[in-house]
Amino acid sequence: MGPFDDVEKLLIGYLQIDSTTGKEKEFADRVAVDLEHAGWHVQRQPLDNNPDRFNVLATTKPNASPRLILNTHFDTVPPFIGPTEKEDSIWGRGTNDAKGQMVVMMAAADQLRREDPSLADQIGLLFVVGEEVDHVGMTKANEFNVSPEYLIVGEPTEMKFASIQKGAMKVKLKARGVAGHSGYLTSGYSAVHILVNVLKDVLDYKWPESQKTGATTVNIGKIEGGQALNAWAEYAEAGLFFRVTTSIDDITQKLEAIVKGRVEVDVWNFNEPVLLDEPPIKTEMDPVSFNTDLPFWHGLEKLKGRYLFGCGSIKNAHSKDEHMPRNELKECPSVLIKLMKELLK
Incomplete structure (x- = not known):
């Protein structure tokens, strides 16, 4: 069993850390260290005006040029709400927006690394600060020396791929x-x-x-x-x-x-709206009416594939009722692995 395979346990641990916008440091440190302990090469990219706030890019090797990037964000909206558990779901701030997306991406990427190292060498995990307010993290992330062909952004889309970000x-x-x-x-x-x-x-x-x-x-x-x-x-x-x-x-x-x-x-x-690509796997698609970091990636128009996908629902995000269904949390890594294998084969 890999270090990130127990997505429920990993998520509950991450939910105990307050990472409301501007306070991402403790959580970003924790994620970076977890990735390093699992054998990933991690680059920390501080913001110009605040070195305590930083993005993370994780690859299997130093100086890698990933063809595919999995991206989501460290920060959550206020107020901080710690985790509680129910039989079929996990509750708390960031369960679906977006700590739940982060743990399934980490689980999927690390499982792919164990199953097919050569394929995993072509992917990167990009986690950024500031998405909920001013997209300053994604704007800064353009300074990483990477030019992926595919970008998968994790947000709560109810296990459907978005056809458009309005x-x-x-x-x-x-x-x-x-x-x-x-x-x-x-x-x-x-x-x-x-x-x-x-x-x-x-x-x-x-x-x-x-x-x-x-x-x-x-x-x-x-x-x-x-x-x-x-x-x-x-x-x-x-x-x-x-x-x-x-x-x-x-x-x-x-x-x-x-x-x-x-x-x-x-x-x-x-x-502007962002028209998204149809994934090369059988799935449902649906338009979404919320903003993400996608428009702030400068190479957006050059990508071969732009995808917006995740577990959980935006309809309860940012509320006291924010929660993640356990079945979606456990299913999501396998969907991401299937998509990555199809795109990179």
């Missing part, structure tokens, strides 16, 4: 009115009224949708405006979050056409 677009719609006494219709006009009408049109619009990519969706997450109940609102704004399946330009153009100049459109943060 893009993200954050928008402010800014409406301007003329202040005046609201008892008199001719004394001014309300920015709130303008904004409400625009938002209705945005919600009523049929945004792009396809079987492969799923639907572009929009959430009106925040509305602010007005200065008094008895005054026409001089200013109002709404914050919108689009999950994009086409392109940022496409959704921006459609939004501008809906707005028709009634409000100002301020696209203040975005990343």
Whole structure:
């Protein structure tokens, strides 16, 4: 039995370490030492502005150039929640996002090393900091001297391979009115009224949708405006979050056409959707509506294969109910091994 084969025990041990974003050091040290004790060659890559935060790249030999990289992240969202066990699941912060992904990748890689050393020489384990906040770890990881052909990112996808990582677009719609006494219709006009009408049109619009990519969706997450109940609102704004399946330009153009100049459109943060590859194994595929480190890998367009896959569900991640089904945790390494063998044969 290999050092990482008992994925349940390994995960429970890792869950006892607080690795909320910015506090990854203790957990990263533990993982690096575990890999070194198992015979892996480990490179630590500190961030430029904080050497206590570092990425880890593990390969079977020094100076290796892996054709395939397994990637996930050290950090979790706050607050820290230690592990508890139930008969069919393990609970706690990071069980599925993403310490569970890390342990199954370690188990799969190490089992492959024992079964087929020459194949394992072609893989690398890349674990990074900061994914949950600003992707600073993956951005830094581009400085590793590696150019893989295949990248497998571990996130909780319910044992399905993602067909697309939807893009993200954050928008402010800014409406301007003329202040005046609201008892008199001719004394001014309300920015709130303008904004409400625009938002209705945005919600009523049929945004792009396809079987492969799923639907572009929009959430009106925040509305602010007005200065008094008895005054026409001089200013109002709404914050919108689009999950994009086409392109940022496409959704921006459609939004501008809906707005028709009634409000100002301020696209203040975005990343494009990432279309993912169909794996060479029999499996289910499904679009995902969450962000990962994938867009921050500079060689993304040069890859032969881009995959997003993992055990557990994003639907309970980041919550007090975050948990990992034991059956998925134990099944996941075999799926990764099968995929790696097919890609590298």
